[in-house]
Amino acid sequence: MSKVRVLAGTRKGAFILTSDGKREKWDVSGxxxxxxxxxxxxxxxxxxxxxxxxxxxxxxxxxxxxxxxxGQTWEPVGNKFAYDGVPxxxxxxxxxxxxxxxxxxxxxxxxxxxxETVYAGVEDAAMFRSTDGGKNWQELSGLRGHGSxxxxxxxxxxxxxxxxxxxxxxxxxxxIAISAAGAFRSDDAGATWRPINQGLRSEQIPDPTxxxxxxxxxxxxxxxxxxxxxxxxxxxxxxxxxxGDSWKEVSGNLPTDFGFVIxxxxxxxxxxxxxxxxxxxxxxxxxxKLRVYRxxxxxxxxxxxxxxxxxxxxxxxxxxxxMAIDSLDKCGxxxxxxxxxxxxxxDAGDSWAPIVRDxxxxxxxxxxxLP
Amino acid sequence: xxxxxxxxxxxxxxxxxxxxxxxxxxxxxxxxVLDALELRYPMLRGTIRDHVTQQRRPFLRFFxxxxxxxxxxxxxxxxxxxxxxxxxxxxLGAIAGG
Numbered sequence: 206m207s208k209v210r211v212l213a214g215t216r217k218g219a220f221i222l223t224s225d226g227k228r229e230k231w232d233v234s235g236x237x238x239x240x241x242x243x244x245x246x247x248x249x250x251x252x253x254x255x256x257x258x259x260x261x262x263x264x265x266x267x268x269x270x271x272x273x274x275x276g277q278t279w280e281p282v283g284n285k286f287a288y289d290g291v292p293x294x295x296x297x298x299x300x301x302x303x304x305x306x307x308x309x310x311x312x313x314x315x316x317x318x319x320x321e322t323v324y325a326g327v328e329d330a331a332m333f334r335s336t337d338g339g340k341n342w343q344e345l346s347g348l349r350g351h352g353s354x355x356x357x358x359x360x361x362x363x364x365x366x367x368x369x370x371x372x373x374x375x376x377x378x379x380x381i382a383i384s385a386a387g388a389f390r391s392d393d394a395g396a397t398w399r400p401i402n403q404g405l406r407s408e409q410i411p412d413p414t415x416x417x418x419x420x421x422x423x424x425x426x427x428x429x430x431x432x433x434x435x436x437x438x439x440x441x442x443x444x445x446x447x448x449g450d451s452w453k454e455v456s457g458n459l460p461t462d463f464g465f466v467i468x469x470x471x472x473x474x475x476x477x478x479x480x481x482x483x484x485x486x487x488x489x490x491x492x493x494k495l496r497v498y499r500x501x502x503x504x505x506x507x508x509x510x511x512x513x514x515x516x517x518x519x520x521x522x523x524x525x526x527x528m529a530i531d532s533l534d535k536c537g538x539x540x541x542x543x544x545x546x547x548x549x550x551x552d553a554g555d556s557w558a559p560i561v562r563d564x565x566x567x568x569x570x571x572x573x574x575l576p
Numbered sequence: 577x578x579x580x581x582x583x584x585x586x587x588x589x590x591x592x593x594x595x596x597x598x599x600x601x602x603x604x605x606x607x608x609v610l611d612a613l614e615l616r617y618p619m620l621r622g623t624i625r626d627h628v629t630q631q632r633r634p635f636l637r638f639f640x641x642x643x644x645x646x647x648x649x650x651x652x653x654x655x656x657x658x659x660x661x662x663x664x665x666x667x668l669g670a671i672a673g674g
Contacts, residue, residue: 232641262668263635264583265585265589265623268623284622284623285621285627287627287628
């Protein structure tokens with residue numbers, strides 16, 4: 206029988222939650238790396254027992270951990286993220302030029318084609334690649350070196366590269382997103398990049414339709430349709446049908462189109478999920494009701510999913526990397542909250558139950574579907 | 577042998593308990609002790625001082641013989657008692673973050 210393994214990164218450690226295919230009873234392992242911020246944990250699609258974890262601390266900086274046995278044991282690997290050449294500057298909050306400074310790894314994305322290759326999205330925004338299982342990291346500096354780099358500026362959470370999507374149909378194509386620069390695409394395996402923000406509109410920047418400067422919170426793709434991407438922007442839910450060449454808004458009847466997470470059903474490429482958050486000044490659900498919204502039409506028409514979720518007095522947030530979907534049938538949907546709950550749905554969102562209720566604030570959630 | 581006391585999180589990372597001891601050739605300085613420490617425990621690289629600049633991480637302090645040596649030059653000799661191994665170099669996390 207199939208199993209699922211949920212990898213939760215939290216403010217104070219990593220937790221591994223496992224269940225059989227029914228996804229009713231869960232074993233909880235952790236905290237791993239107790240006391241450290243775990244921004245992200247993700248497994249290799251080629252060798253599922255190989256996991257990578259981003260472990261960091263305000264005192265001790267960045268550590269990358271690797272496991273080859275599904276998270277039972279770990280070893281620290283390389284943590285040297287040195288920008289290529291002279292880092293240059295980006296915009297600071299006050300509009301002045303500020304030098305690029307490495308702070309932490311937000312996201313780790315293992316390769317779809319080589320188990321030794323893994324990508325890292327970091328703050329201050331840049332992308333790194335390791336081809337030796339995380340021991341050594343080289344910057345893909347064509348991204349930071351894109352001519353628009355000096356115009357990038359940090360969002361409230363820092364100037365982070367938080368989303369990396371590898372195209373399963375074309376190993377040369379990579380999509381990334383940066384807060385607050387926008388979305389970028391490479392068609393040559395990360396050597397060169399171009400912004401793909403046409404159609405985005407952000408009232409928070411002087412030119413709402415500028416080439417860069419948009420606070421993209423998350424992008425999601427269904428592997429069967431790599432030219433279709435869905436985006437949760439600071440405000441607005443967007444989609445593109447041409448690999449990011451142009452975007453259109455699909456917020457439709459959402460109660461608010463602010464939010465962080467977005468993801469796609471495992472078997473229905475037009476079914477997508479978001480968790481609406483009231484506003485950028487109020488990082489909690491509208492009306493104190495935690496609701497996942499599902500669209501079966503690729504956006505615009507949304508339904509609230511509430512069964513099993515708190516519908517009163519709920520004021521948690523769901524951060525950008527904290528939703529994941531397994532590939533069982535029916536697919537499981539998972540998300541974690543800043544209140545420490547990890548919720549699971551074993552029926553594609555129709556009903557929900559907490560796997561755990563009292564973890565530290567959840568920063569990220571991934572899931573692996575195992576044989 | 578030079579004795580070094582690590583903060584608990586770095587002891588866990590280095591998989592050590594209690595004090596650690598490293599052999600350091602003269603002169604015994606912050607830099608030479610950290611070089612020896614990182615050679616023996618490579619997982620500590622980047623966690624005490626920056627990989628590139630080699631500067632002490634801002635929220636870590638270096639104490640020895642009841643003195644705060646954090647702002648001393650990394651190439652200044654450490655106190656004789658540290659060099660002789662009778663007193664440890666203490667690396668500790670600053671009180672920060674609540």
